[in-house]
Amino acid sequence: MSEPPRRSRAIHVDEDAEQAAHPEWDGTGRLRLHFTPADREVRVPPAVSVFDAASWNGIAVDSTCGGHGTCKKCKVRILDGSIPVSPMDQRAFGPDQLAEGWRLACLAAVHSDLSIEIPPLTTRPKAATVGVGRQVILRPAIQKRYVELSEPTLSDQVPDVDRLLAAIDDLEPVVSLHALRRIPTVVRAADWKVTAVIVDDQLIDVEPGDTSATHHALAFDLGTTTVVATLLDTTTGTPVAVASMLNKQQPFGGDVITRISATMMDPDVLPRLTELAKDTLAELTDNVCTEAGIDPGQVYEIALAGNATMVSLLLGIDPEPIGVAPFILSSRTTPTLAAADLGVAIHPAAPAYVLPSLGAYVGGDIVAGTLASGMDRDKRLRLFIDVGTNCEIVLGDGERLLSTAAPAGPAFEGGQIRCGMRAADGAIEVVALTPEDVELQVIGDVEPRGLCGSGLVDAVSELVRIGLLDRSGRLISEEAARELVPKLAGRLVQIGEERVFVLHWAGAEGDVAESTYISQRDVRELQFAKAAISTGWTLLLEEMGVEAQDVQQVLLAGSFGSYLSPASAIRIGLVPRLPVLRIVSAGNVAGEGAKMTLLSKAERAGAEALLKEVSYVELSDRPDFNDRFVDLLAFP
């Protein structure tokens, strides 16, 4: 492939302006938001908008403009804490309202803990804001039509189905067997006044009377670690309930390679993993329907985004070819299935849409993320990084889309790290060092039990910043430490043959084995992981012929990536060295992309179009990969 000419770009990034407005935001830490009347508390990185924080957590906020402050529907009230008044707020609210704390949620970037009131939805919108500020015109596959049919007579013997279809003749659906069975009984019992339920090109049911107001669908983000279900009202585009839980396949390995290996060792494992995935989806379905008080029989469609291995295991497709060279996906697309095929007991004829995969390591989760972050439409040069054991990277400039996968290893998920753990209660998620002390934020505000990925990145970043780690990734000598930061030097100790830095002493100082620490080897693991990722985006930037500093936005995605401190990510070289506000948390974009395919047939078509639009760059095939990788092991 011939190298495209290198381009120089005029950079104009709003984030830079915002950075100037919020000098206090240094790209680290975590904030606490409490939503009323939902009575839900969430923790988010600074600079996320109130709208996104609510929406990602299943709390519906009116919005039609795509988060640009123009529709002025996303009105929320800050009850505790403060949000500066923006020029758009001044147009949307009078002085009294502003004084009462009313703000537009999409423009309200959070920089302190807040308590926020979200008013109930007032309108039946034509569009919804989803993902990273994507405005989605509501054109869901689910359609309902209330009809009043004329009763048949001897001189009008038109069959029931033809009679019904004639009344909705702008649609030409195929009639499912389930609907065929229901129609004769339901139309007569309901005195020929029924609501037809159409999903995409199928008539799946008729319901007695007028039920045309209720449309529900279920979006799944089937992650290797965490599975998230969002129950959506597709007429408003808003989430009705969200639930998440660990993937029940966990006992068979924390990452895709371990699970693939398990299937290769024992032929009974694949069917078992399929059952466990279905069980996970089934339990989440129960949870969201119960929480929302919705009859599962009135949920008419599901969409599911997952990486290629998770999709294969769910569908009972042997994943071995994904796991061993040359790393081959079985199929990029999945035919439209029944929800029942995925173990999901909603409407018995509900179809299931599985987002397509681009390759063995660029799965439906990344297609969903690309869609939800608008990588395929935005004219800016943007870099999308889903950080995890298998890190997926997409680079787009509005004309070309390049993707690759980087094998980062399990460090970010807490794997292979001495005190590593998942982001659960007791995990250190934020680390800040001063010359005097170590400051920690712990999930659940309990005694620290270990270090999750974002805490690991913070810890290494801070050790580099303060000088206890040199650029090559070596902990400096005790003497040098005593000279540099005498109050921290005592935390540099030896465990067995390895040197460690203690973040939190368990009980009496000196009980190192029970303490939470970061070891020299942990640092190496992280270096390997971040080198793999930075090699990935470095090569993609080269492939596109652009420079790192031209990147106008870096989206950190995934259940881990979204919680990384941008400043730390920059300092260890995980992302390009850019102004910190260009590094944006994208949230659970896989789930958001799945939601979009339920809300809009156009977006679903967009997901399928990505199969042609995105070029996959295989890294393991490149002769310069190893050189780049070694160069990028050091810290910047």
Place this chain on the structure above:
Amino acid sequence: MSEPPRRSRAIHVDEDAEQAAHPEWDGTGRLRLHFTPADREVRVPPAVSVFDAASWNGIAVDSTCGGHGTCKKCKVRILDGSIPVSPMDQRAFGPDQLAEGWRLACLAAVHSDLSIEIPPLTTRPKAATVGVGRQVILRPAIQKRYVELSEPTLSDQVPDVDRLLAAIDDLEPVVSLHALRRIPTVVRAADWKVTAVIVDDQLIDVEPGDTSATHHALAFDLGTTTVVATLLDTTTGTPVAVASMLNKQQPFGGDVITRISATMMDPDVLPRLTELAKDTLAELTDNVCTEAGIDPGQVYEIALAGNATMVSLLLGIDPEPIGVAPFILSSRTTPTLAAADLGVAIHPAAPAYVLPSLGAYVGGDIVAGTLASGMDRDKRLRLFIDVGTNCEIVLGDGERLLSTAAPAGPAFEGGQIRCGMRAADGAIEVVALTPEDVELQVIGDVEPRGLCGSGLVDAVSELVRIGLLDRSGRLISEEAARELVPKLAGRLVQIGEERVFVLHWAGAEGDVAESTYISQRDVRELQFAKAAISTGWTLLLEEMGVEAQDVQQVLLAGSFGSYLSPASAIRIGLVPRLPVLRIVSAGNVAGEGAKMTLLSKAERAGAEALLKEVSYVELSDRPDFNDRFVDLLAFP
């Protein structure tokens, strides 16, 4: 509707010429054919061709021309008995071969018992002859493609499915979930040499190696009484095995109305009838696969023709609206189902095509019959009558197709007839009266146990001919009988309050109650039945503006109709008064039509097109129906 102008037709019917050539064929009786090497004996009405007799009974004969004697492939040898040499035979065979008994099966009308040798198939034909002389170009929905794929590498990571589809890129099938699961495993186990199995627009499987020679499909005729399964080789168009059995729903009633009533009395009956229908299909599937030695997993598609009630019960659709006025069908078409939905355990992803219905009483069996008899293509004025409890009638002239249903009642099936029984061993199926005696043909050549429909029609016809029944349908007085036919008069006796004519004395003469007889009330039942049918075709002829004598062919169809004696059918007025050779037995056209939809996608499209081409004429809606009916009760 305005009445179309009456047309006068120039009649040119080949059957009339044949009638002249076979003055001995009077349209009555039954003949015995023995086929070698299949060692199968069948009984057929005279004048059926050897080709049809073999083909309807699942014995394959080469043929591509549609039974016109032009392809000269249907060579058979008469081992015992004789068939006259036709001009076409003289072109096809040398004098020695003719002397050895070689004939073209399609031109060999049988007029005596025969023993016939059918040579094995020699060619892989492009067309097959099916139904009533229909030449079907083989374009089955089942296609197989053997491909040798290149193995993937790091520089060629095309997914398995895309790799396979690229190798068969003239087809663009949807890949079934079953195939998705199989592909990665099978292509690797088979060293990338596999056969893709495509049915219609679906890739349903890949098989290791080259299996492209085996293509099997299963045609079902789901009758109210009898269910017939034909296992077909779709590459040759020939039947591999045929099996039939009674519909296991029989205990719930002999006719559709009784079964519909049963579902109305008890909500548990519909699911039970669905199970029984599935069980019937499942057992027949076992039977034909076992007989043919074919792995059910290598049978890839089914087609099913049945009346609307049978299809509803099979699919679990409430049939009540069919059974009560205004007699409404649920749906004319059925979506493509899985064979598994019908309880048929063949290939796990095999689809099932259910022939569409025109109305509540003109079902998929009649659509199949119309297709198999070429009613939609033939330029002649033809009348198709499927005789049974519910009699369906189609009239076509190559331009218009009219259909109706006549409620004939159960007389033809032996119901409501004192000594009535189904056409099984012990049933009198042919009756001939002479002034001296009664001559009977009994199925199975055993002691008579009762009278089946064709025997009933023969008996009434003969009683009318000899004068023991007057034209109004009354048995004449004993005195009149003694004068007219003294040797038969003793058979006119009284049982209770009813007069009967004894066909066969059980034991000593005089033991009437145990004998087989026909009663005055039986005659009335038959009169009602035939009046309903003749009212049907009379009104259809009027609707089309043609006279009865213009009809160039009457096709008697259905498991009962095909076995009626044409002469008797004429004499009682069941069919128009025409030269007897214009009355043709059409065989099991429902099953033949189902076969055609498996052999040709064009024929399947033809079946669907009939939904638009056939106009249904509702009889119960017509003010003149009752007058006509009463007029037609008498014998002609």
